[in-house]
Amino acid sequence: xxxxxxxxxxxxxxxxxxxxxxxxxxxxxxxxxxxxxxxxxxxxxxxxxxxxxxxxxxxxxxxxxxxxxxxxxxxxxxxxxxxxxxxxxxxxxxxxxxxxxx
Amino acid sequence: xxxxxxxxxxxxxxxxxxxxxxxxxxxxxxxxxxxxxxxxxxxxxxxxxxxxxxxxxxxxxxxxxxxxxxxxxxxxxxxxxxxxxxxxxxxxxxxxxxxxxxxxxxxxxxxxxxxxxxxxxxxxxxxxxxxxxxxxxxxxxxxxxxxxxxxxxxxxxxxxxxxxxxxxxxxxxxxxxxxxxxxxxxxxxxxxxxxxxxxxxxxxxxxxxxxxxxxxxxxxxxxxxxxxxxxxxxxxxxxxxxxxxxxxxxxxxxxxxxxxxxxxxxxxxxxxxxxxxxxxxxxxxxxxxxxxxxxxxxxxxxxxxxxxxxxxxxxxxxxxxxxxxxxxxxxxxxxxxxxxxxxxxxxxxxxxxxxxxxxxxxxxxxxxxxxxxxxxxxxxxxxxxxxxxxxxxxxxxxxxxxxxxxxxxxxxxxxxxxxxxxxxxxxxxxxxxxxxxxxxxxxxxxxxxxxxxxxxxxxxxxxxxxxxxxxxxxxxxxxxxxxxxxxxxxxxxxxxxxxxxxxxxxxxxxxxxxxxxxxxxxxxxxxxxxxxxxxxxxxxxxxxxxxxxxxxxxxxxxxxxxxxxxxxxxxxxxxxxxxxxxxxxxxxxxxxxxxxxxxxxxxxxxxxxxx
Amino acid sequence: xxxxxxxxxxxxxxxxxxxxxxxxxxxxxxxxxxxxxxxxxxxxxxxxxxxxxxxxxxxxxxxxxxxxxxxxxxxxxxxxxxxxxxxxxxxxxxxxxxxxxxxxxxxxxxxxxxxxxxxxxxxxxxxxxxxxxxxxxxxxxxxxxxxxxxxxxxxxxxxxxxxxxx
Numbered sequence: 001x002x003x004x005x006x007x008x009x010x011x012x013x014x015x016x017x018x019x020x021x022x023x024x025x026x027x028x029x030x031x032x033x034x035x036x037x038x039x040x041x042x043x044x045x046x047x048x049x050x051x052x053x054x055x056x057x058x059x060x061x062x063x064x065x066x067x068x069x070x071x072x073x074x075x076x077x078x079x080x081x082x083x084x085x086x087x088x089x090x091x092x093x094x095x096x097x098x099x100x101x102x
Numbered sequence: 103x104x105x106x107x108x109x110x111x112x113x114x115x116x117x118x119x120x121x122x123x124x125x126x127x128x129x130x131x132x133x134x135x136x137x138x139x140x141x142x143x144x145x146x147x148x149x150x151x152x153x154x155x156x157x158x159x160x161x162x163x164x165x166x167x168x169x170x171x172x173x174x175x176x177x178x179x180x181x182x183x184x185x186x187x188x189x190x191x192x193x194x195x196x197x198x199x200x201x202x203x204x205x206x207x208x209x210x211x212x213x214x215x216x217x218x219x220x221x222x223x224x225x226x227x228x229x230x231x232x233x234x235x236x237x238x239x240x241x242x243x244x245x246x247x248x249x250x251x252x253x254x255x256x257x258x259x260x261x262x263x264x265x266x267x268x269x270x271x272x273x274x275x276x277x278x279x280x281x282x283x284x285x286x287x288x289x290x291x292x293x294x295x296x297x298x299x300x301x302x303x304x305x306x307x308x309x310x311x312x313x314x315x316x317x318x319x320x321x322x323x324x325x326x327x328x329x330x331x332x333x334x335x336x337x338x339x340x341x342x343x344x345x346x347x348x349x350x351x352x353x354x355x356x357x358x359x360x361x362x363x364x365x366x367x368x369x370x371x372x373x374x375x376x377x378x379x380x381x382x383x384x385x386x387x388x389x390x391x392x393x394x395x396x397x398x399x400x401x402x403x404x405x406x407x408x409x410x411x412x413x414x415x416x417x418x419x420x421x422x423x424x425x426x427x428x429x430x431x432x433x434x435x436x437x438x439x440x441x442x443x444x445x446x447x448x449x450x451x452x453x454x455x456x457x458x459x460x461x462x463x464x465x466x467x468x469x470x471x472x473x474x475x476x477x478x479x480x481x482x483x484x485x486x487x488x489x490x491x492x493x494x495x496x497x498x499x500x501x502x503x504x505x506x507x508x509x510x511x512x513x514x515x516x517x518x519x520x521x522x523x524x525x526x527x528x529x530x531x532x533x534x535x536x537x538x539x540x541x542x543x544x545x546x547x548x549x550x551x552x553x554x555x556x557x558x559x560x561x562x563x564x565x566x567x568x569x570x571x572x573x574x575x576x577x578x579x580x581x582x583x584x585x586x587x588x589x590x591x592x593x594x595x596x597x598x599x600x601x602x603x604x605x606x607x608x609x610x611x612x613x614x615x616x617x618x619x620x621x622x623x624x625x626x627x628x629x630x631x632x633x634x635x636x637x638x639x640x641x642x643x644x645x646x647x648x649x650x651x652x653x654x655x656x657x658x659x660x661x662x663x664x665x666x667x668x669x670x671x672x673x674x675x676x677x678x679x680x681x682x683x684x685x686x687x688x689x690x691x692x693x694x695x696x697x698x699x700x701x702x703x704x705x706x707x708x709x710x711x712x713x
Numbered sequence: 714x715x716x717x718x719x720x721x722x723x724x725x726x727x728x729x730x731x732x733x734x735x736x737x738x739x740x741x742x743x744x745x746x747x748x749x750x751x752x753x754x755x756x757x758x759x760x761x762x763x764x765x766x767x768x769x770x771x772x773x774x775x776x777x778x779x780x781x782x783x784x785x786x787x788x789x790x791x792x793x794x795x796x797x798x799x800x801x802x803x804x805x806x807x808x809x810x811x812x813x814x815x816x817x818x819x820x821x822x823x824x825x826x827x828x829x830x831x832x833x834x835x836x837x838x839x840x841x842x843x844x845x846x847x848x849x850x851x852x853x854x855x856x857x858x859x860x861x862x863x864x865x866x867x868x869x870x871x872x873x874x875x876x877x878x879x
Contacts, residue, residue: 003830004719007821009760012723014817016730016749018810023734025692025806029793031739031785033688035746038777039730042753045769053760053836054829058843061765062852065844068772069859073866075777079784080873086788093796094688101686690801696809703816 016043105179112224123214135217143193180234183575198552203345205548223249254342266338277325284318301368316376327359340402344447353436381421388414392519397628424501426572431494438479441556445476452542459530466532468542478557484521485595490563521598529606726752761836
């Protein structure tokens with residue numbers, strides 16, 4: 001069968017990234033926001049690996065790997081923070097956590 | 103020759119009395135103040151004796167004061183014949199008035215302050231006279247103006263005194279502006295301000311330039327020597343203590359203008375137009391001031407207008423080319439005018455402060471010494487021969503006739519008026535019956551001795567041959583002695599005395615009867631020709647109102663405050679708008695970030711991508 | 714073959730991603746996200762990234778998402794309540810997102826439109842041997858640093874989330 005042009009992969013990555021941003025901007029539940037962040041990171045990973053294929057080097061894989069590691073660490077700490085926020089504010093609604101308001 | 107000692111002694115007196123005077127006993131203050139001036143006089147005498155003939159000027163250079171580009175001003179003193187005359191007058195009469203002040207100011211507050219200011223004045227006046235370049239002269243000029251302000255406003259709790267001080271200083275300032283312009287122009291034209299450098303070069307410059315310089319110098323002289331149109335401060339200056347009126351506003355400071363014009367004679371010789379202007383202003387001022395003096399009731403005001411009038415005579419002399427005559431009159435005027443003021447001070451002191459002549463009368467029996475000495479001054483100023491005033495006034499009038507006959511005739515009429523108002527004052531004060539309620543008592547020796555000395559000088563001063571002494575210094579205008587003219591001027595003086603005698607001694611009510619038909623003229627003259635009102639309407643009020651409405655409300659409060667407040671308001675507005683971004687809402691922050699990144703991506707796209 | 718595989722799993726990924734964003738209950742979002750990650754793993758395989766595909770499934774889908782699900786269940790998170798609002802997000806969010814996706818796709822098209830094509834098996838450098846070699850030679854420093862990062866993250870998470878000892 002035919003081969004897939006590279007820019008299809010890249011556009012898919014763009015679409016996934018935009019969906020992640022959409023989730024971040026429009027959702028009110030903190031955990032859902034967090035998941036949108038993970039979605040964005042995944043989209044970027046796809047981009048890295050596509051470029052790694054394009055130049056036939058493994059460095060892109062490595063970068064994607066490190067992204068994954070950091071995402072894991074970040075997920076752990078972030079969820080811990082969400083737990084603390086829930087303990088203090090009893091809410092998971094991001095719009096209600098606005099004490100930095102002018 | 104240590105010329106620097108002459109001004110330095112009074113300056114030391116000022117420093118000691120000014121700093122420590124509050125705690126010193128009166129005897130110490132007296133010694134310091136009077137002693138410094140008397141010592142200065144002694145040093146002047148010694149210096150002049152030591153310098154001998156003074157054919158050429160004796161200059162001493164002390165240090166370079168200003169060195170800037172091509173401008174080189176040194177602190178130089180020089181003595182020549184003109185300086186010698188001025189030095190003797192300033193220190194001599196200054197000493198006498200200092201002694202007089204011990205008695206006059208004995209019961210006044212601020213004793214040490216008075217003597218400190220008086221000494222400071224002596225310092226500046228001596229700097230002015232000794233200066234050998236225009237800038238140093240200007241330093242002395244300004245300094246005496248300052249001391250005049252301080253002393254006129256000596257009774258600083260009286261509003262009319264402080265107003266008079268302000269008026270004197272401000273009007274003087276106008277003259278000083280002209281003087282400053284003259285100094286600038288002199289420097290620009292001649293490249294230096296030293297007399298020794300400038301004067302020899304005046305022959306080479308164009309007449310237009312020299313005339314301009316002369317006229318600008320004249321503006322300064324009009325301010326300091328109270329000529330038209332800047333004389334209005336002198337009568338008001340009578341608000342100061344009487345010794346101040348005698349020293350500063352009769353004998354020394356007001357003569358600084360005449361001195362300066364005489365000193366600048368090389369400039370004026372090459373600017374005949376300017377000299378003519380000087381003469382015209384002089385004779386006009388003499389006439390106008392005399393008319394005002396006719397109608398005044400305050401004894402000091404009479405003598406104040408008399409001073410303005412006599413200064414006009416001096417300017418007439420200088421303008422007509424008779425420089426030595428002008429300086430001669432300066433000297434004799436110093437004698438009899440100082441005596442008149444000091445004498446009236448003695449009268450006022452005797453009457454515990456009364457100055458209105460309508461409340462005096464018959465005092466010659468009560469204060470005979472004062473009466474006798476003042477009479478000497480009166481006959482001198484009226485030009486009665488062979489007293490001092492006759493010689494000097496006659497010299498000026500003869501020169502005036504040579505210059506322009508109408509000036510002679512105006513001068514003669516003025517001489518008549520002078521004699522009239524002086525004797526009117528004398529008769530009103532000393533003759534008839536006493537109209538007041540005080541208990542007149544004669545003054546103490548501290549006041550009487552200077553009066554006596556000055557009386558002798560007023561009578562005999564004519565025999566001090568100043569014109570001969572100064573003839574070597576000034577270029578002489580050859581003026582033939584004309585006895586007809588002399589006779590005419592003496593006659594007008596005698597007529598004036600006679601009229602005053604008739605109107606005030608023989609028939610006391612005649613003055614009022616004389617005035618009623620010409621009430622309008624009398625009111626006009628009595629109100630000083632309404633000049634003060636004219637100035638107020640044309641100059642003072644527009645400036646004050648203009649400043650208030652335009653400069654204060656418009657520019658300062660409106661524009662400048664507006665800019666400053668406006669900047670603050672704009673900052674607050676912008677801040678108020680910008681703070682709405684900080685909503686505390688994470689989602690809006692995210693949207694802002696998104697907006698920013700989209701903009702960045704677009705920008706990269708326009709820049710051609712990351713290549 | 715490549716095309717079909719790509720299209721199939723791309724569509725699954727997009728649909729699941731949309732689901733993540735659209736679902737009201739977080740648990741549904743979490744499950745959809747797992748689906749996304751799975752499809753992405755397949756796409757990685759198509760691109761010759763064998764090691765990473767495995768890592769994706771094990772680490773992302775198997776650990777991180779499990780963590781998410783645990784937390785959702787721990788907090789008893791319910792369906793989302795539409796309280797509070799953001800004007801910015803409401804008005805600017807949509808257009809900006811549309812703009813973003815259009816821009817990105819256009820860029821990609823512009824620069825990589827007529828570029829290489831992806832053929833399964835073309836790139837053999839994505840296996841564990843190659844990844845491991847690169848990891849322990851050229852990327853040794855980042856490797857060590859990320860290990861410390863993980864350590865810090867563990868300690869931080871424990872400190873933040875522990876119960877206060879009364």
